Amino acid sequence: MAEFKIEISDDLKKKMSGLSMNWDSVIDSFIREKLFEWERIRSIVSRSKLTEKDALELGRKINEGLVKRYKNISSE
């Protein structure tokens, strides 16, 4: 097992002290879960055919719809 030191706020430490928990295991699970989630996300995006140019065009199209909504709201 590797050792990994972290710093936490006094406030958090106080709250943790009130719970009987194996914090090494909690933190290990948290990090694993986060990394797994993002691995999955990166794996999906790695198959994307979207280009930066497409993203700019899509962004502009979305903005057009957004503007319509807020123009209506503004004139209410």
Next chain:
Amino acid sequence: MIIIPDANSIISALVKKGKALELFEWNDLSKEIKFLAPENLSIEIRRNISLIVEKTGLLESEITVLLNKIEAQIEFIPTSKFKKFLAEAIKISPPNDFPYVALARFLQSDGKNPTILSNDKELLKSLSSRAIEGISLHELLFKLKLI
């Protein structure tokens, strides 16, 4: 740091090997950026989901997973909060970007210092003369020492 991502910044996260996804991944772990956006942005992105599916070649269910993950980091601000800044924003910003400017103005009035994240050069150029900060994805990643 308060960042208002525009539609392009969010959609760019779906580009293969794009840098926008790295930003959202880094922030999900570090929580250093507070992303705020107009509430209707999420609705408009979802309204264009079939086009996003077509352009990415991904499944709708996969796009939903990606958008949920990204949007979970964004606080969508109710229109009622920045409605009174819409009229001014219409006058001072490029026509298709005023909702972001209105939100920025509202946050400024609340003593905050937001920055609009966009890769749209036209918007960034116009912001510099309106006392609203704008930043491109590349500049932001550089500032955060992520590139």
